[in-house]
Amino acid sequence: MNIDRIRAAHGRIKSTIRETPLLSAPFLDDLVGKRVLVKAECLQITGSFKFRGATSAISALSEADRQHGIVAFSSGNHAQGVALAAQKYDAPATIIMPADAPRVKIENTQAYGAEVILYDRASEDRDEIGARLVAEKGLTLIKPFDNEEVIAGQGTCGLEIAAQTQGIEEAAVLVCCGGGGFLSGIATALADEKPGFTCHPVEPEGFDDVARSLISGRIERNAQTSGNICDAIISPSPGQITFPIMQRLCGPGLTVSEEEALRAMAMAFEHLRVVAEPGGAVALAAALFRTSHLPQDTIIATISGGNVDAAMFQRALEML
Amino acid sequence: MNIDRIRAAHGRIKSTIRETPLLSAPFLDDLVGKRVLVKAECLQITGSFKFRGATSAISALSEADRQHGIVAFSSGNHAQGVALAAQKYDAPATIIMPADAPRVKIENTQAYGAEVILYDRASEDRDEIGARLVAEKGLTLIKPFDNEEVIAGQGTCGLEIAAQTQGIEEAAVLVCCGGGGFLSGIATALADEKPGFTCHPVEPEGFDDVARSLISGRIERNAQTSGNICDAIISPSPGQITFPIMQRLCGPGLTVSEEEALRAMAMAFEHLRVVAEPGGAVALAAALFRTSHLPQDTIIATISGGNVDAAMFQRALEML
Numbered sequence: 001m002n003i004d005r006i007r008a009a010h011g012r013i014k015s016t017i018r019e020t021p022l023l024s025a026p027f028l029d030d031l032v033g034k035r036v037l038v039k040a041e042c043l044q045i046t047g048s049f050k051f052r053g054a055t056s057a058i059s060a061l062s063e064a065d066r067q068h069g070i071v072a073f074s075s076g077n078h079a080q081g082v083a084l085a086a087q088k089y090d091a092p093a094t095i096i097m098p099a100d101a102p103r104v105k106i107e108n109t110q111a112y113g114a115e116v117i118l119y120d121r122a123s124e125d126r127d128e129i130g131a132r133l134v135a136e137k138g139l140t141l142i143k144p145f146d147n148e149e150v151i152a153g154q155g156t157c158g159l160e161i162a163a164q165t166q167g168i169e170e171a172a173v174l175v176c177c178g179g180g181g182f183l184s185g186i187a188t189a190l191a192d193e194k195p196g197f198t199c200h201p202v203e204p205e206g207f208d209d210v211a212r213s214l215i216s217g218r219i220e221r222n223a224q225t226s227g228n229i230c231d232a233i234i235s236p237s238p239g240q241i242t243f244p245i246m247q248r249l250c251g252p253g254l255t256v257s258e259e260e261a262l263r264a265m266a267m268a269f270e271h272l273r274v275v276a277e278p279g280g281a282v283a284l285a286a287a288l289f290r291t292s293h294l295p296q297d298t299i300i301a302t303i304s305g306g307n308v309d310a311a312m313f314q315r316a317l318e319m320l
Numbered sequence: 321m322n323i324d325r326i327r328a329a330h331g332r333i334k335s336t337i338r339e340t341p342l343l344s345a346p347f348l349d350d351l352v353g354k355r356v357l358v359k360a361e362c363l364q365i366t367g368s369f370k371f372r373g374a375t376s377a378i379s380a381l382s383e384a385d386r387q388h389g390i391v392a393f394s395s396g397n398h399a400q401g402v403a404l405a406a407q408k409y410d411a412p413a414t415i416i417m418p419a420d421a422p423r424v425k426i427e428n429t430q431a432y433g434a435e436v437i438l439y440d441r442a443s444e445d446r447d448e449i450g451a452r453l454v455a456e457k458g459l460t461l462i463k464p465f466d467n468e469e470v471i472a473g474q475g476t477c478g479l480e481i482a483a484q485t486q487g488i489e490e491a492a493v494l495v496c497c498g499g500g501g502f503l504s505g506i507a508t509a510l511a512d513e514k515p516g517f518t519c520h521p522v523e524p525e526g527f528d529d530v531a532r533s534l535i536s537g538r539i540e541r542n543a544q545t546s547g548n549i550c551d552a553i554i555s556p557s558p559g560q561i562t563f564p565i566m567q568r569l570c571g572p573g574l575t576v577s578e579e580e581a582l583r584a585m586a587m588a589f590e591h592l593r594v595v596a597e598p599g600g601a602v603a604l605a606a607a608l609f610r611t612s613h614l615p616q617d618t619i620i621a622t623i624s625g626g627n628v629d630a631a632m633f634q635r636a637l638e639m640l
Contacts, residue, residue, distance in 0.1 A: 018341065020341075021338065021340075021341060021363060023363065026404075026431060026432065027431060040363075042593040043341060043343065043360075043363075043592075043593060043594070047593055084346075111346060111347060111350075112346065266630075269595055269628070269630070269633070270628070270630075272363075273362040273363060273367055273594055273595040273596075273625055273628065274363070274593060274594055274595065275589055275594065275595065276593075305593055308589070308593065310586075310589070310590075310637045310640045313589070313637060314637060317630045317633060317634060320630045
């Protein structure tokens, strides 16, 4: 991964994606005692940065590959990002989702024009279903993070951050982190454009595979991959492609509690007027509650939320 | 009011205000059967377009007038817009608010650096308090809508809409309307930049003074000015300056129910991931539920929300 690849992705996708605003509010600055800037990827098309990576990957395919079609596994934001990106390039999309995924996520994915194939998590193997579709129909699999063009697409968010922070030379950049595609893209872009910025992964407590991997120097796994409201960013381990990038470019990981994620959602509601999901609020939570030890006076945090459950949001509002 | 004045205001304030995004979502387009574009002024600094007008008016004052200080009457978004705009120009600000205003609105205004003077609505006259401050201390009064530089500032939102709709030549533009400052500014900008666009005021049912004034050709008043959740945009009548502009440039008014405003807040939450207050959601409500009779295939609606109450938002979420 390198800056040229991210710039090339930006050239392909910039008229399709939305340039998201960098938000701020005096109350948040006062709370933290530092300047807090929030990169609002919840305002990205489909509600998350996943649309950047999906659009980058699909736009990089040959016309013939696009005509054969795209396949992806996801129960969340990657599903919707791939579905809509495929629709924009007239590529048929098949998304393989667990049969017990929330109905609204299935419907959102179908609304973006994708065919959804449901599988039973107990008795079926999604990789097998995917492999059969690739073999029989010639579909191209778009992985959620371990894909060079997906990472390059996520990196376009880093280019935007750099352009939106003219005059700021030092900052800690906190990024919500699952498999590490978003973080490794942003870190690659900023290493070139803002050498004084340091990027950090933010994960839920108890699901800090990336933070532990950065400490041990090898890929660590989570003991479990469910049982936390930040489900959108929980993956078993960092990726084979993303981990070396993060190891080379990123500072130590931060973790936050579920309650801190909910409180960050409430603060984003009240002071920024944007809607985040728990997994998309962990970086803001870390910015608000876990940055007193960082030397930088400016904190930049990503926020996103492609699938925000109203009942979960009501829990967050009760934190106010 | 004319386009040159709006362009001059834009030149003064563009580095201070935020250019807000024009959002969209396939679900909303499908619901309406038209293209729906949402100008997200809830993402403006302080949460509403009022910051544009206040910044325009204060930036147009002489340095001596700014040093003497600013005064405004408001219990809501205008208070916060003036408070922060004054702070940015190092002008002392005094905001006169009713003593029974919600505590959060008073605190927000103070957080932006203003001195808040509370008055008793039953026994005191706010105009008298304001007149005394103007006479004794030489403060400059910034009215919420009947002020040429305020209208020019609100018009900068129209310049942004024009720049964000390249390739679109016909649209109905629905604007949340109280005294008409926002609408007359936007209509003036678009009359020049987008002659194929038609602007319409949107008001709550039973508080449609502007719609009735446009029909009768003279300034009509509301029978009451309280008792509706859309309180942010309820004013007694259109302004002396704003009404002739709206009469010259705008199409007929639309009205929406309280329930429709709440449903629009819920749709904005779910599909656009932004937070609106009821009064700031009426234009989106009209776009979603009241535009089948309009000939245009594209509807543009403003949305804003500087003071969003969590309990009110929970009511909206129950509409999902």
